[in-house]
Amino acid sequence: MALDLKQGISKQITKINMKTSSFLEENKIKTYIATLENDIHELKLKAGDLGYAMWADGKFDVAQLAPLYTEIAAKQQQIKEQEQEMKELAIKNQ
Secondary structure (H helix, E strand, O other): OOHHHHHHHHHHHHHHHHHHHHHHHHHHHHHHHHHHHHHHHHHHHHHHHHHHHHHHHHOOHHHHHHHHHHHHHHHHHHHHHHHHHHHHHHHHHO
């Protein structure tokens, strides 16, 4: 009986440790996604400012904006990857 109780407690502690680890991993991913979203917002503002400045000068050049657009697309892809990682983590913890 004491052995069963000890094993039960051990299983519960293991379960709690796994849930805590998953919770921390999920929060880490959410924080990273928020950082990427903020980066995207800043890049869009920069692209808008640059685009307007070029237009106002009568020298609009899409090639100057392309690197910003590429960087935005890369960060959006990273967000998709992180969201997929979160889904996999949720499935693993069911």
